[in-house]
Amino acid sequence: MSWSYAALLIALVLLSAFSSFIRLICRQLVSPLRRLSGPSSPSFFLGNLAEMHDQENNDLIARWEQAYGSTFVYKGFVGGCRLMTTDPVAIAYILRNAYDYPKPDFVRESLATMAAGHHGLLVVEGDEHRRQRKILTPAFSSAHIKTLTPIFWQKAVELRDNWRSFPAHTQIDALSWLSRATLDIIGLAGFGYKFESLASSSAPTPSSEFAPGSHDKEPNELSAAFAVIFSTARKFRAITILQAWFPFLRKFRRNSETMRKARATMRKIGLQLIDERQEQVLEELHATHDPTETIKPRLGRDLLSVLIRSNNATSAKERMSSLEILSQISTFIAAGHETTASGLSWCLFALAQHPQARQRLRQELRELDAKIPRCDCFSAQSSSQSEPQSHHRFCDFTSPEHRLAIEEALGNCKYLDWIIRESLRLHAPITSTMRVCMRDEDEVPVSGPLGPGDLGGYVDCEGNRRFSVKLRKHDIITIPIQAINKSKRLWGEDASVFRPERWEDLPDAVKLIPGLFAHTLTFLNGNGTMTGGNRGCIGWKFALTEIQILLYVLLRDMDIFMDPAVKIEKKVNIVTRPMIQAKPELGNQMPIYVHVENSSDEDEGALHGNKQVNGQSARSISVRTKRTDGSAPAAPKPTEQRSEGGSSFPKSSCEHKRDRRSLANLFPTPFD
Numbered sequence: 001m002s003w004s005y006a007a008l009l010i011a012l013v014l015l016s017a018f019s020s021f022i023r024l025i026c027r028q029l030v031s032p033l034r035r036l037s038g039p040s041s042p043s044f045f046l047g048n049l050a051e052m053h054d055q056e057n058n059d060l061i062a063r064w065e066q067a068y069g070s071t072f073v074y075k076g077f078v079g080g081c082r083l084m085t086t087d088p089v090a091i092a093y094i095l096r097n098a099y100d101y102p103k104p105d106f107v108r109e110s111l112a113t114m115a116a117g118h119h120g121l122l123v124v125e126g127d128e129h130r131r132q133r134k135i136l137t138p139a140f141s142s143a144h145i146k147t148l149t150p151i152f153w154q155k156a157v158e159l160r161d162n163w164r165s166f167p168a169h170t171q172i173d174a175l176s177w178l179s180r181a182t183l184d185i186i187g188l189a190g191f192g193y194k195f196e197s198l199a200s201s202s203a204p205t206p207s208s209e210f211a212p213g214s215h216d217k218e219p220n221e222l223s224a225a226f227a228v229i230f231s232t233a234r235k236f237r238a239i240t241i242l243q244a245w246f247p248f249l250r251k252f253r254r255n256s257e258t259m260r261k262a263r264a265t266m267r268k269i270g271l272q273l274i275d276e277r278q279e280q281v282l283e284e285l286h287a288t289h290d291p292t293e294t295i296k297p298r299l300g301r302d303l304l305s306v307l308i309r310s311n312n313a314t315s316a317k318e319r320m321s322s323l324e325i326l327s328q329i330s331t332f333i334a335a336g337h338e339t340t341a342s343g344l345s346w347c348l349f350a351l352a353q354h355p356q357a358r359q360r361l362r363q364e365l366r367e368l369d370a371k372i373p374r375c376d377c378f379s380a381q382s383s384s385q386s387e388p389q390s391h392h393r394f395c396d397f398t399s400p401e402h403r404l405a406i407e408e409a410l411g412n413c414k415y416l417d418w419i420i421r422e423s424l425r426l427h428a429p430i431t432s433t434m435r436v437c438m439r440d441e442d443e444v445p446v447s448g449p450l451g452p453g454d455l456g457g458y459v460d461c462e463g464n465r466r467f468s469v470k471l472r473k474h475d476i477i478t479i480p481i482q483a484i485n486k487s488k489r490l491w492g493e494d495a496s497v498f499r500p501e502r503w504e505d506l507p508d509a510v511k512l513i514p515g516l517f518a519h520t521l522t523f524l525n526g527n528g529t530m531t532g533g534n535r536g537c538i539g540w541k542f543a544l545t546e547i548q549i550l551l552y553v554l555l556r557d558m559d560i561f562m563d564p565a566v567k568i569e570k571k572v573n574i575v576t577r578p579m580i581q582a583k584p585e586l587g588n589q590m591p592i593y594v595h596v597e598n599s600s601d602e603d604e605g606a607l608h609g610n611k612q613v614n615g616q617s618a619r620s621i622s623v624r625t626k627r628t629d630g631s632a633p634a635a636p637k638p639t640e641q642r643s644e645g646g647s648s649f650p651k652s653s654c655e656h657k658r659d660r661r662s663l664a665n666l667f668p669t670p671f672d
C-alpha cells in the first residue's frame, strides 16, 4: 500500500471518529440562536459551563435574567449557543411537544449509566416512551398510592424512633437518614424488597403484605450494588463530556471489576424479583378463574406487581420485555429515592430557618388529633395513657383506621400544604433539565407583557424586541426548573424568600407556568399530551404522599433546629443536595438538632420496660435500646457536641462523600 493510500485511510478513520464533533461545529455555526443575546463566554472549550456549576449558590441565572431578560443564550461546549428561558409560554410549548423536544443524547446516556438503564422510562423516547408510560401509569394512580401508605407510616415511625433515641443536643445528618428512609420505602413499595437501611438489626419486620418473597438473607446486597453504580456515575469527569461528543470514546468507559459485579448483582436480584412477581400474578389469575378457590390470594401491591399485571393485560406487540421491566426497577430507585430525601431535607432546612412557620405548622399537626377519633395504637412510648387525647405522643400508627383518618385530615391541612409547596418551589430537588429540538426548524412562542412595566418577549443581539425564538434541529435548550420557580418576573420581588403565605393569593403570571404541581416546575410539566408526549414526573403523588406522612410523624412530637453558624450551600449533581459551606470535604450533609419535647417526662422505665400495647411489646423500645448501645453499625453516627461552623461533624458514612478538588467541581453536571 502506498503512502498516499495509508494517509487517506488514516484521514477517513479520523473523520469517522470525529464526525459527530465536526457535525456539532457545523450545526453551531448555522444555528439561529446566535442572534440572541447572552453572557460572554470565559472559555472556548467549556463556554459558561464551569460558572454554571455553582449556579444554585451564586444566583447566576437570576443575574443573567436581569441582564438579558427571560430568554437568552449561554455558551456550551466549544462555543455552541444554548437557549435558556424562564418564559412560561416558551417552556409550555417545548414541554408540550415532548417527543419533538427529547432529552439530548448525552443526557440520556448519562441517566442510563447512572443506573436508570437504557430502557427505563426516564431515558426512552417517542413511541417506546408512550408505550411504557401507558403500562406504568396504573401503578402510580392516586388510588394505588393510597394502598402503599402503610409502608410510608412504618418507615416514618422507624426514622422518628431512631432520631428520638439520640441523647439531647445530638447533631444528626438529616439527609443521610432521610435517604435511608426513602430507600427503604422505594424498596418495599416499589418491588417488595427489604433494603433495611434504617438500622437493620432493630427494624420491625416489614409488613409481609408488601414484601412477598423478599430477600431476608442478604437485605443489603442490592443497596450496595446500587451505591457502587450510582456513586461512580455521579463522579463527572472530563472524559464524560468528551464521550458525549465522541461516541468511540464510550468504548473506554471505566468498567472495573466492582462495577461489573455491581451490575451483575442488580441484574440478578432484579430478574429474581420479576420472576417472583410474574409467578405471583399468574397465581392470582389462576385463583380468580378457579371456582373452587375459596380464599382469594392477596394481590401484590408494590409498583412492580402492578406493572407486571398491567403489562400482562397489554397486547403482545406493545408489552414490555423483561429487560425493559428490569430497567424500571433501577429507574424507580434512581428517580424516586434521593429526590424525595433531598426534598424533605430542604423542607426541614426551610422550617429550621423560619421558627414562626415551623411553630404554626407543628400546631396545625397537633390539632389534627382533636379532629379524628381516638385510636388504639398507642405504644408504651406514648407519653401517658392518662394525657388528654390530643396530647398523646409518639403514636406507632399501627391502626389502619387511625392512619386513614389522619391521611384524610392531612389532605385538608392548609398550612402543611403551603409549607410543602413553598419548600419544593424554593428547593427543587432537580434544578434543571435539558431538551434538544428535533424538528428541522421551529419557532417557539414567548409571552407578551405579563403585567405593568413588563414588555414581554425578549431583545435580540441587534436590539430588536422579538416574540418567538427560531430553532434548528439539534439546538439545545436548558429548562432552568429552579430559576423558573424563583423568577421575579413571575413570582414578584420576594420570589427568593420562603413565605408559605404566598399560596393564599398567587400573582396571575404564575398561573402561566405549566407545572404538574402547584404552578412550579419541580415535577416538570402537567400539560403533556398522549400525542405530544408526557414527561412530567410519574412519581409525584407517591413523593408528595411520602413527604406529607414523614413530615407529620417527624414534626408532630419533635422540634428541629439548626446551628445558625453553619452555612448550608446547594450542591447540584443531578439531584440538588445540601452541603456545609465551610466543610465541603464532608460531602452532602444537612446537620440538624432534634428536640424531643418534655424529654425529661420520658422515664427510662417506660422506655425500657415491657409494657404491652395491644398484646404486642412496644416495638420502638427495642429500637431505642439497640441504637443506643451501638448495635446498628450501618446507621450514620451522630456527633454529641454542638459544632462551631460545622467543625465537629463526623464524615458522613453514606456514599455522598465528595472531594472538592475533584474534577466533578470543574466540569458541569449532565444537565448544565
Ligand code: HEM
Binding pocket: 121, 122, 123, 133, 186, 331, 332, 335, 336, 337, 339, 340, 343, 428, 429, 430, 433, 434, 521, 522, 523, 524, 534, 535, 536, 537, 538, 539, 540, 542, 543
Ligand atoms: C420530590 C421528589 C421528586 C421530584 C422533585 C421529581 C422530579 C422529577 C422531574 C423534574 C422529572 C422530569 C425529568 C426530565 O424529564 O428531565 C421526573 C421524572 C420522573 N420521575 Fe420524578 N421526582 C420525584 C420523585 C419521584 C418518585 C418517588 C418516583 C418513583 C417512585 C419518580 C419517578 C420518575 C420517573 C419514572 C420519571 C420519568 C418520567 C417520564 O419521563 O415519563 N419520581 N421527576
